Amino acid sequence: xTYVERVLSDLKTNNPNEPEFHQAATEIxxxxxxxxxxxxxxxxxxxxxxxxxxxxxxxFRVAWVDDSGKTRVNKGYRVQFNSAIGPYKGGLxxxxxxxxxxxxxxxxxxxxxxxxxGLPIGGGKGGSDFDPKGKSDREIxxxxxxxxxxxxxxxxxxxxxxxxxIGVGGREIGYLFGQYxxxxxxxxxxxxxxxxxxxxxxxxxxxTGYGLIYITEEALKMRGDSFKGKTVIISGSGNVAIYACQxxxxxxxxxxxxxxxxxxxxDPNGIQLEVIKDIxxxxxxxxxxxxxxxxxxxxxxxxxxIWSIPCDIALPCATQNExxxxxxxxxxxNGVKFVAEGANMPSTLEAIEIFQRNNVVFLPAxxxxxxxxxxxxxxxxxxxxxxxxxxxxxxxxxxxxxxxIYHNIDSAAKDYGFDGNYVMGANIxxxxxxxxxxxxxxxx
Ligand code: NDP
Numbered sequence: 012x013t014y015v016e017r018v019l020s021d022l023k024t025n026n027p028n029e030p031e032f033h034q035a036a037t038e039i040x041x042x043x044x045x046x047x048x049x050x051x052x053x054x055x056x057x058x059x060x061x062x063x064x065x066x067x068x069x070x071f072r073v074a075w076v077d078d079s080g081k082t083r084v085n086k087g088y089r090v091q092f093n094s095a096i097g098p099y100k101g102g103l104x105x106x107x108x109x110x111x112x113x114x115x116x117x118x119x120x121x122x123x124x125x126x127x128x129g130l131p132i133g134g135g136k137g138g139s140d141f142d143p144k145g146k147s148d149r150e151i152x153x154x155x156x157x158x159x160x161x162x163x164x165x166x167x168x169x170x171x172x173x174x175x176x177i178g179v180g181g182r183e184i185g186y187l188f189g190q191y192x193x194x195x196x197x198x199x200x201x202x203x204x205x206x207x208x209x210x211x212x213x214x215x216x217x218x219t220g221y222g223l224i225y226i227t228e229e230a231l232k233m234r235g236d237s238f239k240g241k242t243v244i245i246s247g248s249g250n251v252a253i254y255a256c257q258x259x260x261x262x263x264x265x266x267x268x269x270x271x272x273x274x275x276x277x278d279p280n281g282i283q284l285e286v287i288k289d290i291x292x293x294x295x296x297x298x299x300x301x302x303x304x305x306x307x308x309x310x311x312x313x314x315x316x317i318w319s320i321p322c323d324i325a326l327p328c329a330t331q332n333e334x335x336x337x338x339x340x341x342x343x344x345n346g347v348k349f350v351a352e353g354a355n356m357p358s359t360l361e362a363i364e365i366f367q368r369n370n371v372v373f374l375p376a377x378x379x380x381x382x383x384x385x386x387x388x389x390x391x392x393x394x395x396x397x398x399x400x401x402x403x404x405x406x407x408x409x410x411x412x413x414x415x416i417y418h419n420i421d422s423a424a425k426d427y428g429f430d431g432n433y434v435m436g437a438n439i440x441x442x443x444x445x446x447x448x449x450x451x452x453x454x455x
């Protein structure tokens with residue numbers, strides 16, 4: 012058994028019933044063999060065993076009272092995975108599917124993603140199985156206050172800086188920050204994605220979606236191509252999807268389909284983003300309403316069908332494992348040339364293999380969606396420096412970071428003999444920095 016096989020096998024035995032964590036660890040570890048061969052000292056120092064074991068896992072009860080006066084109880088999580096290169100950093104996800112396996116897969120991915128940004132941030136992730144859908148503002152506030160009443164003792168501007176993720180947007184960050192400030196009596200950069208009136212950064216809302224488009228644009232440019240005239244499919248209609256759509260359209264692409272967790276809309280004339288924004292951001296409604304408002308559009312129940320629409324570029328921006336083997340085969344058959352992951356782990360291992368085998372340019376999440384956390388790190392820099400940068404300044408830094416990430420993962424893939432394999436490139440480039448810092452710190 013190789014070192015990687017042994018660590019993966021032990022991980023599966025020691026962490027049973029955590030399929031998403033196993034999937035992410037397999038995707039990462041199986042690409043690291045060439046680095047481990049170059050550095051036999053890593054095995055001697057048990058580096059991989061330490062890399063896959065979170066430094067700290069915090070699980071807690073979140074009790075709150077709903078509008079009918081009934082007591083509700085949810086599970087809260089914060090996984091502080093790796094602080095070798097900086098304070099733990101990663102979002103909070105509020106969704107009924109949240110469990111320890113999902114938070115650990117996200118945390119593990121986050122370590123390498125944060126490393127790729129080139130900024131000093133470690134990896135963490137958290138959340139709850141609380142479902143914000145259909146809850147009143149008061150219920151959301153009650154939940155967030157209860158969640159923070161435990162979380163506050165584990166986080167801090169130099170320790171662990173959470174942000175948003177699925178189900179956690181500006182409203183939730185506001186309530187969480189308010190409670191932190193009340194308990195700690197500190198107005199610090201302890202959360203990112205804050206509102207502009209209390210320490211947030213311009214362009215943070217747009218950052219993940221814009222960043223996804225910037226890195227894809229660079230991959231296109233390196234092949235003498237651009238977004239102009241391309242047909243694009245974007246899954247999801249949340250924060251990442253909306254701003255990916257906006258930037259892609261501004262570069263001349265035609266986005267023809269988007270979805271939410273109930274179904275998808277197809278608009279051959281190109282999605283009218285203002286209508287989507289009004290439904291999802293303002294009214295918190297369902298995407299189905301788009302087809303009632305825009306006559307050229309059709310709505311279909313269920314999400315999977317979206318991948319049967321022919322496109323040049325597919326941008327999965329909703330959730331994990333949304334593109335399986337069958338959907339990947341359909342995309343390839345219909346001529347997809349680029350797949351860039353806005354969501355975390357939206358493609359299954361089989362789907363990635365199909366893209367790579369068919370020469371689809373595949374940009375994995377930890378590189379492609381790193382723009383969000385990179386801009387969060389820029390928000391941290393502005394907070395500690397007590398200063399504000401303009402939208403254009405932040406956007407320019409974001410673009411620069413995404414272009415650098417593309418060239419880093421491209422070079423790493425080439426250096427290790429896997430030209431064009433950006434899964435290898437991203438894992439290797441992200442891992443090298445973390446591994447070197449962990450070695451410098453001794454056995455901890
Ligand atoms: P949002 O909550 O804003 O939007 C999520 C979107 O995905 C919604 O349209 C939602 O539909 C849909 N969705 C969620 N779960 C499912 C599901 N099981 N099946 C189908 N559709 C689903 O989240 P974000 O846009 O912030 O996050 C999207 C992805 O991007 C996640 O994987 C997240 O981890 C990743 N990401 C986000 C970053 C950020 O800065 N926000 C940074 C890096 C990665 P509905 O409206 O019906 O709930």
